[in-house]
Amino acid sequence: MRRVFRGSGVLRASALIAITCTSLASLTSCKRETRRLRESPPSATPGGAVRVSSLQPGVAQDTTHARNLYEGNAYAVSEGQRLFNWYNCSGCHANGGGGMGPPLIDDEWIYGAGPEQIYTTIVQGRPNGMPSFAGKVPAQQVWQLVAYVRSLSGLNPASTRSARTEHMMYYPGSQALPMETSPKQAFRPPASEMP
Amino acid sequence: MLLLQTLRGAPNQSVLESSGPLADRVESLWWFAFATASIVYLATMGGLWWAAARARRRERQGEELPPDGERRMTRGVTIAVSATVVILLVFLITDLTVGRTLDPVPRKHPITVELTGKQWWWDVQYADTSAQGRVQTANEIHIPVGQPVLFLLNASDVIHSMWVPNLAGKKDLIPGYTQSMWFQADTAGDYRAQCAEFCGLQHAKMALHVIAEPQAKYEKWIDEQRKPAHTPTDSVADRGREVFLTGQCAMCHSITGTSAASHNGPDLTHLASRRTIAAGTLPNTRGALAGWIVDPQQVKPGTHMPPNQLAPQDLDALLTYLQSLK
Numbered sequence: 001m002r003r004v005f006r007g008s009g010v011l012r013a014s015a016l017i018a019i020t021c022t023s024l025a026s027l028t029s030c031k032r033e034t035r036r037l038r039e040s041p042p043s044a045t046p047g048g049a050v051r052v053s054s055l056q057p058g059v060a061q062d063t064t065h066a067r068n069l070y071e072g073n074a075y076a077v078s079e080g081q082r083l084f085n086w087y088n089c090s091g092c093h094a095n096g097g098g099g100m101g102p103p104l105i106d107d108e109w110i111y112g113a114g115p116e117q118i119y120t121t122i123v124q125g126r127p128n129g130m131p132s133f134a135g136k137v138p139a140q141q142v143w144q145l146v147a148y149v150r151s152l153s154g155l156n157p158a159s160t161r162s163a164r165t166e167h168m169m170y171y172p173g174s175q176a177l178p179m180e181t182s183p184k185q186a187f188r189p190p191a192s193e194m195p
Numbered sequence: 196m197l198l199l200q201t202l203r204g205a206p207n208q209s210v211l212e213s214s215g216p217l218a219d220r221v222e223s224l225w226w227f228a229f230a231t232a233s234i235v236y237l238a239t240m241g242g243l244w245w246a247a248a249r250a251r252r253r254e255r256q257g258e259e260l261p262p263d264g265e266r267r268m269t270r271g272v273t274i275a276v277s278a279t280v281v282i283l284l285v286f287l288i289t290d291l292t293v294g295r296t297l298d299p300v301p302r303k304h305p306i307t308v309e310l311t312g313k314q315w316w317w318d319v320q321y322a323d324t325s326a327q328g329r330v331q332t333a334n335e336i337h338i339p340v341g342q343p344v345l346f347l348l349n350a351s352d353v354i355h356s357m358w359v360p361n362l363a364g365k366k367d368l369i370p371g372y373t374q375s376m377w378f379q380a381d382t383a384g385d386y387r388a389q390c391a392e393f394c395g396l397q398h399a400k401m402a403l404h405v406i407a408e409p410q411a412k413y414e415k416w417i418d419e420q421r422k423p424a425h426t427p428t429d430s431v432a433d434r435g436r437e438v439f440l441t442g443q444c445a446m447c448h449s450i451t452g453t454s455a456a457s458h459n460g461p462d463l464t465h466l467a468s469r470r471t472i473a474a475g476t477l478p479n480t481r482g483a484l485a486g487w488i489v490d491p492q493q494v495k496p497g498t499h500m501p502p503n504q505l506a507p508q509d510l511d512a513l514l515t516y517l518q519s520l521k
């Protein structure tokens with residue numbers, strides 16, 4: 001009996017590694033998979049107010065709202081993708097490529113790429129033609145839209161990006177293998193054109 | 196008998212309660228298969244019992260096995276296998292024949308309904324080329340008794356399947372591809388249809404009511420449906436209308452005659468005329484409506500309608516308005 005065990009030391013070790021890996025993988029994938037169907041909107045203070053600065057007068061309050069809980073969650077991102085069409089964002093931004101509104105798949109942001117900045121853009125609108133969706137879209141769905149908009153330019157984890165679409169993507173096939181170069185490097189303009 | 200009663204299930208959603216020419220044929224096929232299978236089952240069980248009894252008897256009397264046992268066994272097995280093949284062939288042929296008689300759409304079909312499957316409800320449109328225009332509704336189809344109705348089936352997200360067991364067989368709704376089916380109801384009734392192709396979280400709560408009624412009653416219904424929504428006359432309902440049009444609701448729902456024209460969710464122009472809400476999940480009562488609007492995720496977790504936080508008086512006004520949409 002003992003000899004059998006001794007003989008299969010390598011086997012045992014690899015089994016152990018396999019078990020550890022799968023359990024680790026399932027642990028990390030939980031957050032990616034969870035479908036948060038019923039919840040009070042995360043990371044939003046009541047009334048949808050969002051802090052865009054960490055500086056605060058008086059006693060500092062929690063600013064965790066700024067970190068969009070949905071970002072690491074594949075379900076939320078795909079919901080955001082559906083809503084992007086339902087609320088006709090695609091009517092002005094095409095499928096992220098830009099139309100009468102600016103493109104969202106590049107890494108140029110007029111009003112900032114942070115989750116709370118995009119949240120503010122959607123809820124309050126922006127002066128040159130971006131409508132305000134305040135009171136028209138519940139905060140929870142705005143956060144899903146934020147997660148999706150950020151996924152368009154590869155700002156959230158690749159594992160959560162929603163299914164491949166036929167439309168423009170920042171880099172081809174969001175479910176494709178991770179690129180060797182980061183999108184930022186890949187699309188950096190030549191030095192002469194840098195500001 | 197008890198077994199049959201269980202098989203039959205609910206009378207308004209059962210293959211064994213056929214109420215139209217197509218379903219009649221499906222039901223006969225079902226009975227034919229049931230009868231054949233029962234005979235085969237009884238014969239097999241009888242044969243088994245007989246063989247066991249004979250073996251026991253032989254053992255008790257110390258009999259030898261007959262010398263040509265091997266040959267006799269081969270013969271028996273051959274007969275049984277051939278019988279099985281013949282029965283299966285007969286099944287195949289009757290099945291194909293019934294399928295063929297169901298398929299062709301009758302040339303005379305005065306009504307065409309465009310049915311679109313969505314996660315997790317049914318969009319219903321009566322294609323009407325006359326001047327009065329089309330009729331759009333959801334989760335409820337009215338048809339006149341004794342007339343064939345043509346259905347054009349499509350889906351907007353994933354594959355669904357239309358199945359009204361009392362009236363017809365199943366047909367899939369496939370995104371981007373229009374299929375057709377038809378059926379006819381011979382007796383008036385409220386027949387329940389169910390999505391028969393797994394389509395996600397709320398597949399089980401995706402029902403459709405097919406209401407067959409006499410011609411005159413049907414015409415009255417369709418005339419009502421053609422009209423734009425009722426405009427409220429009292430102040431509470433009027434406030435409800437305002438809540439609807441200025442809030443989240445109008446981002447997803449349409450009410451003809453108002454500025455709400457989004458088709459992400461069911462059309463609500465004549466909501467109050469429907470028997471159920473949320474694809475047959477709840478009765479269309481004031482309480483159920485309130486529960487649904489405030490927290491749809493409680494009723495159908497995962498459904499594409501978000502919770503709505505409304506001030507109590509706004510909710511009350513909204514309900515009054517929705518209930519006035521006869």
Ligand SMILES: [Cu+2]
Pocket residue numbers: 355356390391392393394395398399401
């Ligand atoms: Cu289904």
